[in-house]
Amino acid sequence: MSFASPLFLWFFMPATLLAYWALPRRHRNAVVAAASLLFYTWGAGPHTPQLLSAIAVNYGAGLVLGSTRLRDRPRARRGVLLATAGWNLAMLAVWKYAGFATEQIDALTGALGLGDSPIVSLALPIGISFFTFHHLSYVVDVYRGSTPAQRSFVRFVTYIAMFPQLIAGPIVRYHEIAGQLGDTRRDRLGDLAAGFPRFALGLAKKVIVADSLASVVDAAFAHAGGPITTATAWLGASAYALQIYFDFSGYSDMAVGLGLMFGFRLPENFDRPYSAYSVTDFWRRWHVSLSRWFRDYVYLPLGGNRGGAAKTYRNLLIIFVLCGFWHGADWTFLVWGLYHGALLVAERLLGWDRPPGTAWALALRRGMTLLLVVVGWVFFRAESMTGAWGMLHAMVIWQPGELDEFAAFAAGHQRMIIFALALVVVALPASSPALGPLIQADQGPAAVRLARAAVTWVAAPYAAVLVAAGTFSPFLYYQF
């Protein structure tokens, strides 16, 4: 069930909100947990047992790790942690990567003349990458003693399956939310009033901006494997950069808003990433909850930057290859991860991970960073490496001609206006006089406050009309 669907907006949400506010406070976690399982079952159907079994295994492991019997037995605790983490990663490996791995083996045996080998084809359980990372966060936090094990099964299910973040994040580290799960004062009317405008903003970003650009992107990338003009390639790549930002940050706004409506403060996922002054800075601003997860549970345990320059560079490359592979089982995602890892290493070598001193240098670096990120998105979006190279070739080597026929058709006047406005909005830094007050809540002059209110009262109803008319598409991050 998508957040931007009639079923969710006008059937699931009213029913869940009514149940949440009608029942006594002590039952409200149970309402969220039950509604979340229904939400997942509606979308994932036969894959629901995988989520339930993962919940059962990790809940049990948490109790064992938190028990007093194991307090003085570090080896046993470590064994339980490794077994549970291994089980979680094995689930992810089988369901997400088995198909890719067997395809590579088949290609290898074919190249060596050893004949065909069987290829596994499994449907990906929706949200598995996200709930696996939540489970890993939980068992590691309990093992480290950062937070006690959760004894209430209902609260544990609420953490793992909470529908605002179940399918596509934000990735909530357990210690960030543990205190909120047991807070019976958390359901305040003020939260509901604060959550709705945020949800409305996200819906507008997704349905009005991201979905408008989808057809332009699809038309451009459809040509990526064959002859493509430079104009089409650049239009497709830059439109995709905007589409994925408005799609995913819109989803995250909706998730944070929904969380607030049910009394939870979920972590922010975006901080104006396209105004970053370096790729290092970009990763402090893009999908922040994923970056923090990798930092806390992989980068720092690997040694972080404590073992000298060479080890730091190695750790950065490992993190970004894993990050790419986490997004999808394909060479395109691996290359995308490696590309970003290599850029981070290069920035450290050149000292470009720190902000430049002058205003013009800052503007130049922002432009360069945006360019590098847009180039990276080509790998992320392309269906294959051949398609990605074709697109990049056309972007770098001049291919004469105007927009291809389909791209020109898709890029109508209305979409081009949205494209231009979106580009201006995302590329301006938050500190700019024009934009700063607009994006910082409860600040700025009356006119700016009015503009924010317009999102709630005009953009959200318009987005709702588009949803009701059936003109939206699923969130991009649902596929991960």
Next chain:
Amino acid sequence: MTIVRTGPAPRAAGGRRSPARRAMTMLAAALFFCGPASAFAAGARAVEIENRRLPEFPALSRAAGRSYRT
């Protein structure tokens, strides 16, 4: 070992809003989420506009990851 404080949730994010603004926002939320289903329950039905076909009613077979595009 890192010890992280896990206290109760911070103060309500909407706590600084004036009562009138809060009431207006709550009204907007109620209209947005409950309006269509309430109207449907009260017997209101959408009608086709010109040649635009009405989307189908939500069904189990139309779940996450599938487009409602008609």
